[in-house]
C-alpha cells in the first residue's frame with residue numbers, strides 16, 4: 001500500500017533532480033578528459049555489441065544502388081525489386097504515407113511504402129517486419145591523377161524477424177516473396193524493347209506497344225495452336241530442363257517472304273509471354289567479345305531477336321578466316337571480329353546457361369541462304385514458315401480490320417469469290433491488310449480486294465503462259481540441236 005503522505009514533496013524531487021543533473025554535467029567532461037576518445041569509443045561499441053548480441057531479432061538488409069558503373073551496366077539487386085513488388089500488395093489500410101508512381105503509358109498507379117513505414121507480415125506463423133529506407137552517399141574515386149566525386153543514391157528494405165527462423169526465412173520465405181512478386185509484376189508488366197546503342201554502349205529501352213497477338217495473326221489455326229502450345233510448354237518446364245541438364249532456352253526460326261508476318265509473330269510471342277525483346281542488330285556489334293558482353297547484360301525471361309539473319313551482316317563461318325577489326329587509325333582494336341560460330345557458341349553456351357527462360361528468334365526471307373550450322377538439329381528448336389495469305393488468314397484480317405465475323409465462310413457475299421481467288425500464292429497478308437485498310441466500309445474494301453486478286457491472278461496466268469511459251473521454245477531449240485547433232489557428228 002502506498003500513502004500519499006510517504007511521497008516526497010514536489011520541491012524535494014526538483015532539488016534532487018537539479019543536483020543529479022549538475023553532477024552528470026560535471027562528470028561528463030571529466031570522463032572525456034580522463035579517458036582518451038578511442039578508448040571511449042571502444043567501450044561504447046563494446047557495451048552496444050553486448051546489448052545487441054542479446055537481441056533475438058535478426059535484420060536482413062536488401063540494398064539497391066542505382067549506380068551506373070563505368071562499363072555502362074547498372075548494378076541491380078533483383079531481390080530489392082521483388083520485395084518492392086511484394087510489399088506493394090501488403091500495404092496496410094492504416095498506412096499514413098505512401099510512395100506513388102506511374103510508369104509511362106501504364107493505366108495503373110503503383111503504391112509503395114514510403115520511408116520509415118513498417119509493414120507487418122506473417123509466414124507459416126512467423127512474424128516479420130519490413131521497413132523501407134533511402135538516402136544518398138558521396139563516393140570519391142581517384143583516377144588519372146584526378147578525383148571523381150559521385151553521389152550514389154541508395155534504397156533498402158530491412159526485413160526483421162526472430163533469429164531462430166533465419167533458415168526458414170532465407171530458404172522458404174524469400175523464394176515465396178520472389179514468386180509472389182513475379183505474379184504481381186507479370187500482371188502489371190510493361191514489355192520493353194531494348195536496342196543496343198553504339199553511342200552509350202549499353203542496351204536502351206522503350207515501351208513495346210505492338211498490338212499484335214495470336215488472335216490478330218493471319219495464320220492457320222493449326223500453326224497458331226502449335227506455336228502457342230510450344231511456348232506454354234517451354235515456360236512450364238523449368239524443372240524438366242534442370243533434370244535433363246539443358247539450359248532453359250528455346251530457339252525459333254521464322255522464315256518466309258517479306259510481309260508474311262515474321263515481325264508480327266515475334267510481337268505476338270512477346271505479348272503472349274510478357275517477355276521483353278532484345279533487338280540485336282549484328283551490324284552494330286564489333287566482335288565476339290563485345291557480343292558476349294552485351295548478351296550477358298540481357299535479363300531473364302526475354303526474347304533475343306536477330307532479324308534478317310541472312311543479310312544483317314556478313315558473318316565469317318568456321319572455315320572462313322576472320323578479318324581482324326581495325327580502329328580509326330588502322331591499329332587493331334584487339335577484338336576478334338564477329339563470327340557465326342561466336343554468335344552460336346555464345347547463344348548455346350555461356351549466355352543461355354547464365355540465365356533462365358531465354359528465347360532466341362532468328363528471322364529470314366531466305367532459309368536456303370542460311371549457314372547449315374544455324375539449321376543444325378537442336379539449335380533452332382522450331383522452324384516456322386509464314387507464307388502467302390490463305391482464306392483462313394484473310395478471315396482473321398477481315399475480322400481485325402473490318403470487324404467481320406471469322407466463324408463462317410460466307411459472312412459476306414464476296415467471301416466465296418475471295419475464297420476461290422486467294423488460293424495459291426497470290427497476296428501476302430501485308431498486301432491483303434493494305435487493301436482492307438483502304439476503306440472502313442466492308443463492301444467497298446472487299447470489292448477493292450477482289451479487284452486486286454483478279455488482277456494479280458491474270459498477271460500470274462500471263463506470266464505462266466509466257467514461261468510456258470519460253471519453255472516450249474527452249475525445248476524446240478533443244479530438239480533442233482539434238483536432231484542436228486548426229487548430222488554434225490556425221491559431217492565430222
Ligand SMILES: Nc1ncnc2c1ncn2[C@@H]1O[C@H](COP(=O)(O)OP(=O)(O)OP(=O)(O)O)[C@@H](O)[C@H]1O
Pocket residue numbers: 216217218219256257258259260261262263264265365386428429430431433
Ligand atoms: N500473318 C500476318 N498476320 C497479321 N498481320 C500481318 C501478317 N503478315 C503481315 N501482316 C501485316 O503486314 C505488316 C507487315 O508485316 P511484318 O512486318 O510482320 O512482315 P515480315 O514478314 O516481318 O516482313 P519482312 O520480312 O519484310 O520484315 C504488319 O504490320 C501487319 O499489319
